Amino acid sequence: MSRILEINIFRYNPEDPASVPRMQTYYLEETPNLNLFIALNRLKEEQDPSLMFDFCCRAAICGACAMVINGKPQLACKTKTKDFPNQINLMPLPGFKLIGDLCVDTGSWFRIMNEKLEAWVHTNKEFDPEAEEERMENSLAEQIYELDRCIECGCCIAACATAQMRSGFLGAVALNRIARFILDPRDKRSEQQYFEIIGTDQGIFGCMGLLACEDICPKNIPLQDQLGYLRKKMGVLAVKNYLFWKKRS
Amino acid sequence: MRATNVRKINFSNTVAYLDLSQAITGIFLCLFMLTHTLLVFSIIFGEKCFNKVALFFESTGLAWSSGIFLTIIFLFHFLLTARKIPFSFTEQAKFWSQAKMINHQDTWLWLVQVLTGIVILLFGSIHIWVILNDLPITALKSKHLMQKGGWVYFYVLFLFSVAFHLGLGLYRIGVKWGFITSQNRLKSKKYLFILVGTLIMIDSISLLFFYF
Ligand code: SF4
Ligand code: SF4
Ligand code: FES
Numbered sequence: 090m091s092r093i094l095e096i097n098i099f100r101y102n103p104e105d106p107a108s109v110p111r112m113q114t115y116y117l118e119e120t121p122n123l124n125l126f127i128a129l130n131r132l133k134e135e136q137d138p139s140l141m142f143d144f145c146c147r148a149a150i151c152g153a154c155a156m157v158i159n160g161k162p163q164l165a166c167k168t169k170t171k172d173f174p175n176q177i178n179l180m181p182l183p184g185f186k187l188i189g190d191l192c193v194d195t196g197s198w199f200r201i202m203n204e205k206l207e208a209w210v211h212t213n214k215e216f217d218p219e220a221e222e223e224r225m226e227n228s229l230a231e232q233i234y235e236l237d238r239c240i241e242c243g244c245c246i247a248a249c250a251t252a253q254m255r256s257g258f259l260g261a262v263a264l265n266r267i268a269r270f271i272l273d274p275r276d277k278r279s280e281q282q283y284f285e286i287i288g289t290d291q292g293i294f295g296c297m298g299l300l301a302c303e304d305i306c307p308k309n310i311p312l313q314d315q316l317g318y319l320r321k322k323m324g325v326l327a328v329k330n331y332l333f334w335k336k337r338s
Numbered sequence: 339m340r341a342t343n344v345r346k347i348n349f350s351n352t353v354a355y356l357d358l359s360q361a362i363t364g365i366f367l368c369l370f371m372l373t374h375t376l377l378v379f380s381i382i383f384g385e386k387c388f389n390k391v392a393l394f395f396e397s398t399g400l401a402w403s404s405g406i407f408l409t410i411i412f413l414f415h416f417l418l419t420a421r422k423i424p425f426s427f428t429e430q431a432k433f434w435s436q437a438k439m440i441n442h443q444d445t446w447l448w449l450v451q452v453l454t455g456i457v458i459l460l461f462g463s464i465h466i467w468v469i470l471n472d473l474p475i476t477a478l479k480s481k482h483l484m485q486k487g488g489w490v491y492f493y494v495l496f497l498f499s500v501a502f503h504l505g506l507g508l509y510r511i512g513v514k515w516g517f518i519t520s521q522n523r524l525k526s527k528k529y530l531f532i533l534v535g536t537l538i539m540i541d542s543i544s545l546l547f548f549y550f
Contacts, residue, residue, distance in 0.1 A: 250432075250437060253433070254424055284354075290421075294357040296514065297514075298510045299442075299448055300513060301444065314516070316516075318516050320515050324354055324357070327351040328358070330351050331351065
């Protein structure tokens, strides 16, 4: 016989003055291979049309469905109910603006973050639409792609106690993105320019090495190694700056 | 956008130096602690041996000079790390609810590190005060101290705090500065826990020798 799942969902609609934050319990019969994407849609269709949650790709590539599942920030569409006990608790991601129930606004956060990083290729080259695309070593392209796989789901921010305590903290997703641009030979920014963006308490030196980001990232981006790499690089640069300045004066 | 157009943000190296100093003072204090453990361990070869070691540090003036030097580094390390400790209640509450929510080992261990750090700040100051005010160090005096009142409990708690703080601190430095990578993370953690265990064992043996 299949299990009856007890799904407790955080309910609150900030738009509705009568709404109070609470947990609401739903029951659902488990079907083979059930994931939370299907489960939530069934609940909405069969039991409660007022339930709010986000989905788009249902294939772990858009990052819209991130939520806290039994304490861990995860993608709902990638989460099978069979890996969980009968009771499943769903909460919205902390650290982002709540839209309602399980929906949060990660978009604004990521927009501000990307603007702070100037997360685009900085170059002096005039763009020539006729020219053939520049070539790049395959291994390098793969290295960049490995970091570029981030889907901006926000799980690493929701998992990071530093980001939760200090709202200006850029977080692993941003630092990973800078590591990606450092790798990219088309981005002509100097080390010093990168340092100006992340060599602060809001950047790499604010990270306390708790590694929840590394352990939680649903795309398994190698975050720990990027953080270590950046800190070393930025630390060495600061020491170099010191020696240089000494020499000059 | 052109690379030359990138706007200059008010920038300084200070934060980097502070962070670097935090790690360096930490490593320095670790090395000191390991030496200290071995020196105190000389008690197992008898009081004479311990006294000889103590006398060496006394006669060369190392006892008080390094004592003062280390106190300064110790306080400096506290000031640097305090930049990361949540002092405001909102931050504390956020950290606590976060730790409870994700129930993640390394996040809990950070809390252990903060708490042991505070114990060390308090107990370490008392310890340094008591010892430096009663130089020279001799086995007999230490024994007296140990057998008096609650001092054993004081030192047992102190010892555990130091050992864990040291092991966790090294782990954190390794992770933050990229010496511990995702490849060797679990192994490094295991070795550091072995180090913590060994430290506790050695220091406990010394304590027992003083106690009886
Ligand atoms: S780094 Fe991972 S957890 Fe963070 S936003 Fe990107 S995919 Fe999500
Ligand atoms: S290592 Fe920890 S503090 Fe640093 S970004 Fe990841 S979760 Fe946050
Ligand atoms: S729906 Fe796109 S990641 Fe889950």
